[in-house]
Amino acid sequence: MTYDPNWWRAAVIYQIYIRSFADGNGDGIGDIAGIRSRLPYLRDLGVDAIWITPWYPSPMADGGYDVADYRDIAPEFGTLDNASALLSEAHEHGLKVILDIVPNHTSDEHEWFRAALEAGPGDPERERYWFRDGRGPDGALPPNDWFSVFGGAAWTRLLDEEGVPEQWYLHLFAPEQPDLKWTNDEVRTEFEDILRFWFDRGVDGFRIDVAHGLMKHAALPDLGLSMEEMLSAPPADHPAWDRPQVHEIYREWRKVADSYEEPRVFVAEAWVHTGSDRLAAYLRPDELHQAFNFDFLRCYWDAGQLRTSIDHSLETLAEVGAPTSWVMSNHDIYRHVTRFGRPPMPGILDRSFYETVPVDVALGTRRARAAALLMLGLPGSAYVYQGEELGLPEVTDLPEDTLQDPIWERSGNTVRGRDGCRVPLPWSGTSPPFGFGDGAAPWLPQPAGWSALTASAQVEATDSMLSLYRDALRIRREELAGLPETLSWNTDAPDSVLSFNRGDAVRVVVNLGETSVALPQHVSVLLASGPLPHATLPPDTAAWLRVR
Numbered sequence: 001m002t003y004d005p006n007w008w009r010a011a012v013i014y015q016i017y018i019r020s021f022a023d024g025n026g027d028g029i030g031d032i033a034g035i036r037s038r039l040p041y042l043r044d045l046g047v048d049a050i051w052i053t054p055w056y057p058s059p060m061a062d063g064g065y066d067v068a069d070y071r072d073i074a075p076e077f078g079t080l081d082n083a084s085a086l087l088s089e090a091h092e093h094g095l096k097v098i099l100d101i102v103p104n105h106t107s108d109e110h111e112w113f114r115a116a117l118e119a120g121p122g123d124p125e126r127e128r129y130w131f132r133d134g135r136g137p138d139g140a141l142p143p144n145d146w147f148s149v150f151g152g153a154a155w156t157r158l159l160d161e162e163g164v165p166e167q168w169y170l171h172l173f174a175p176e177q178p179d180l181k182w183t184n185d186e187v188r189t190e191f192e193d194i195l196r197f198w199f200d201r202g203v204d205g206f207r208i209d210v211a212h213g214l215m216k217h218a219a220l221p222d223l224g225l226s227m228e229e230m231l232s233a234p235p236a237d238h239p240a241w242d243r244p245q246v247h248e249i250y251r252e253w254r255k256v257a258d259s260y261e262e263p264r265v266f267v268a269e270a271w272v273h274t275g276s277d278r279l280a281a282y283l284r285p286d287e288l289h290q291a292f293n294f295d296f297l298r299c300y301w302d303a304g305q306l307r308t309s310i311d312h313s314l315e316t317l318a319e320v321g322a323p324t325s326w327v328m329s330n331h332d333i334y335r336h337v338t339r340f341g342r343p344p345m346p347g348i349l350d351r352s353f354y355e356t357v358p359v360d361v362a363l364g365t366r367r368a369r370a371a372a373l374l375m376l377g378l379p380g381s382a383y384v385y386q387g388e389e390l391g392l393p394e395v396t397d398l399p400e401d402t403l404q405d406p407i408w409e410r411s412g413n414t415v416r417g418r419d420g421c422r423v424p425l426p427w428s429g430t431s432p433p434f435g436f437g438d439g440a441a442p443w444l445p446q447p448a449g450w451s452a453l454t455a456s457a458q459v460e461a462t463d464s465m466l467s468l469y470r471d472a473l474r475i476r477r478e479e480l481a482g483l484p485e486t487l488s489w490n491t492d493a494p495d496s497v498l499s500f501n502r503g504d505a506v507r508v509v510v511n512l513g514e515t516s517v518a519l520p521q522h523v524s525v526l527l528a529s530g531p532l533p534h535a536t537l538p539p540d541t542a543a544w545l546r547v548r
Helices: 032-037 039-045 080-092 111-118 124-128 185-199 227-232 246-258 278-283 294-298 303-318 361-377 406-410 448-453 465-480
Strands: 012-016 049-052 096-101 155-159 165-170 205-208 265-268 325-327 381-385 497-502 506-511 524-528 541-546
Touching: 032 039, 032 080, 039 465, 080 096, 096 185, 111 124, 185 246, 246 265, 246 278, 278 303, 294 303, 294 325, 303 497, 361 465, 361 497, 361 506, 361 541, 465 524, 465 541
Parallel strands: 012 049, 012 381, 049 096, 096 205, 205 265, 325 381
Antiparallel strands: 155 165, 497 506, 506 541, 524 541
8 A cells, every 4th residue: 555644634543541441461451462452443443543652661650651761661561572563463454553752751760860869969960850959048949939730849859868958850740750851962862762763663653742841941930820820821921831942842853753764743732822823833844743632622512612713723723734633532631521511611621620510421422422523524633532432421430549640649639630531441241341351450440330331332333422433434534535624614504503514515514502403405414423303403413414
């Protein structure tokens, strides 16, 4: 098959949170063997690529996003030989493979950080990270007022061998994740070598964790914000996020990706100021290829919000020649079945709000079905988070003694964190572990009521969420492939309805209102998220129509 260098522009990529996808060796933790066993499922689902969360050696202080060695595989996940076999088999199934890379920080067990601890202040070993003297008497106060995303201060003070306090180090996430100093040439050279290590083994691309966070303001100035303000309304000119100098790094990375006969691709996890055009800067022709559309993900079930986001995304990214990448859930965000079954939230990361508000799962499921057809009907690429195709809701009642997300501890056991969207997948059977593995209990407990949501229970049911996704991905390939990366809105639709054409043959309509509306004129219904009684489109329902 001829290689298509633009395969990623309209691809559907399936995110695998490796610990929770499938357990191949019976230890209760997902692994490479589990992924290999489910490749036919992914092929039949109809996705184009898989993105695998970090599989590197890690003490797992943050689910693998605290990397101790970027050139190896964690023993609980497998070996480098297992990884090579997975890459080969995935390619045989027609699936590209994207890995996670974590360049903002390492594990505190990385050899570089261990060397920094053994060194003293001012030693070159410390220049790979952000070490600073403290403020106030005896340096007892942190160097600035920054908060960690996971709660608490973003600084931890070291103790020397005799227990005497000395310098502080920066960690914008957990203390076990010290931030790298990207003004250091050694850091830049090391990561370019890591890219080549995996590209040479056949990896097709990387998702870049915290892509917006690598460069910091050199003076590390105070923010003057509370933790709540930092999360809900960060300033546009943030000293730690989305600094202009970060683009220098990605121009060099793009040169590495383009040096291969089959060029590799990058997708950025880049959180930028809401409603701004700053995301487009990451996707200029000499930088990255894609970036997650968090502006779209932040939208509630509201036609006006969604249309504004869609228009803004398409317009700003078209200016740099990039397609938009749509996403509704991932391993850090409340699953959208649950989000859409609750009132609008103050902020997409405000888990404390969600934990106090009841959820209407039936409503959320109807909306999630319609949202799937909206997302997959839009021009550009789409990311599907594992279990999304099964209609899994957030698990909000995990026993406290099972919670492992560092947010739980860092918040003083007040915010339960992200474990609820990371519960291992249900594959088959009528009781846990639902075919996830054959041996030890899964690392997080599964709800007993998930028997109706297993892949095996849904695969033959024509009205299931899994069947909807499989049909949508098939029709997307057959009817939408090759169309321009644009859409045209139908101005005669009610305000509560999103209605747009892809080309001149297919119309996508989504009713986000409270009453049914008449279907527009059409030749046939290609697919609908629910019944269409008497040629109407009920509330919380979407349809793909052939109009000529």
